[in-house]
Amino acid sequence: MVNREDIGAMRRQYGEHGLIESELAADPIDLFNSWLKDAAANEIVVEANAMVLSTEVEHQPSSRTVLLKDLTAEGFTFFSNYGSRKAKQIAENKNVSLLFPWYPMERQVIVIGSASKTSAQESDSYFASRPRGSQIGAWASAQSDELSSRDELEKRYAEFEGKWGEGEQIPRPDFWGGYVVYPTSIEFWQGRYSRLHDRIRYVRVANNNWEIKRLNP
Ligand SMILES: Cc1cc2nc3c(=O)[nH]c(=O)nc-3n(C[C@H](O)[C@H](O)[C@H](O)COP(=O)(O)O)c2cc1C
Numbered sequence: 001m002v003n004r005e006d007i008g009a010m011r012r013q014y015g016e017h018g019l020i021e022s023e024l025a026a027d028p029i030d031l032f033n034s035w036l037k038d039a040a041a042n043e044i045v046v047e048a049n050a051m052v053l054s055t056e057v058e059h060q061p062s063s064r065t066v067l068l069k070d071l072t073a074e075g076f077t078f079f080s081n082y083g084s085r086k087a088k089q090i091a092e093n094k095n096v097s098l099l100f101p102w103y104p105m106e107r108q109v110i111v112i113g114s115a116s117k118t119s120a121q122e123s124d125s126y127f128a129s130r131p132r133g134s135q136i137g138a139w140a141s142a143q144s145d146e147l148s149s150r151d152e153l154e155k156r157y158a159e160f161e162g163k164w165g166e167g168e169q170i171p172r173p174d175f176w177g178g179y180v181v182y183p184t185s186i187e188f189w190q191g192r193y194s195r196l197h198d199r200i201r202y203v204r205v206a207n208n209n210w211e212i213k214r215l216n217p
Pocket residue numbers: 047050062063064065066067068078079080081084085086087143144
């Protein structure tokens with residue numbers, strides 16, 4: 001067990017490399033793309049496209065990791081089960097946040113925006129690109145519902161596995177698909193020396209322009 005003094009003493013000195021206004025892209029998606037590229041190229045970062053999705057309903061927040069699967073001017077896309085807890089929460093409150101924790105890069109990005117379902121076509125096309133096992137898994141899992149045992153899940157998987165012949169295309173379940181998060185603000189955090197970190201927040205204003213603000217660390 002890690003004792004309390006040791007936890008309190010965990011501390012890392014951040015680097016010199018910063019975020020300077022004169023070097024910022026006008027569109028935060030361009031800056032995000034270049035940071036994602038850096039994270040993907042970094043051997044220590046596992047799952048550079050993993051992001052923590054937070055939802056809120058009736059003042060009760062909840063978070064979980066999902067994978068970014070597309071990024072366009074419309075926003076950040078991930079895929080999930082439309083009957084899951086997160087899906088029910090998004091149906092109640094479409095305002096969500098996405099957090100990319102790129103600790104080895106001394107970086108963090110927080111996106112705030114509103115989530116909506118992607119088109120059926122987009123969901124079909126991504127589902128068709130998934131490995132067969134994941135496609136069957138999507139059919140077998142009533143995500144977030146209680147299971148009596150692991151056995152129950154594996155039985156359901158085996159049942160669905162037998163449903164389609166070898167080479168036969170597996171259709172997308174209508175209870176599974178994508179969400180796109182349309183960003184209204186994107187904040188970039190870069191760790192700096194003496195806790196004088198850089199925080200640059202882009203806020204969407206009229207005509208698809210972005211206002212850039214620097215925040216205290
Ligand atoms: C690295 C990682 C990636 C994940 N990616 C996804 C994903 O893309 N979509 C998804 O529905 N769940 C994904 N999960 C599982 C979710 O974190 C979560 O357990 C699940 O979606 C159920 O969440 P909910 O009950 O809040 O709806 C991932 C988990 C991890 C750790």
